[in-house]
Amino acid sequence: MTTVTQMKCACESCLCIVSLTDAVIKDGKPYCGESCANGHPNGEGCGHQGCGCHA
Template sequence: MTTVTQMKCACSDCLCIVNLNDAIMKDGKAYCGDACANGHTGGSGCGHTGCGCHS
């Protein structure tokens, strides 16, 4: 049996891989941070190096 510990952020534009122990969980999906989890209100990106996600 394999246990998944990391997955891509649930934000479609985001490139981040999140550790499920550290992820922001919302509606059963794992996000890398509050900006992605909240739908990028105000147009803010996640702020992680190399990732240019925003809505």
């Protein structure tokens, strides 16, 4: 059996891969940070290098 330790951020437009131990979990889905987890309320991206996600 393989244990999954990393997953793509659950935000549709986000490219980040998050460690499940460090992820922000919301509604059972892993996000790379608060901005993704909260649906980008101010239109800001996650701020991670190379990722242009936003609302």
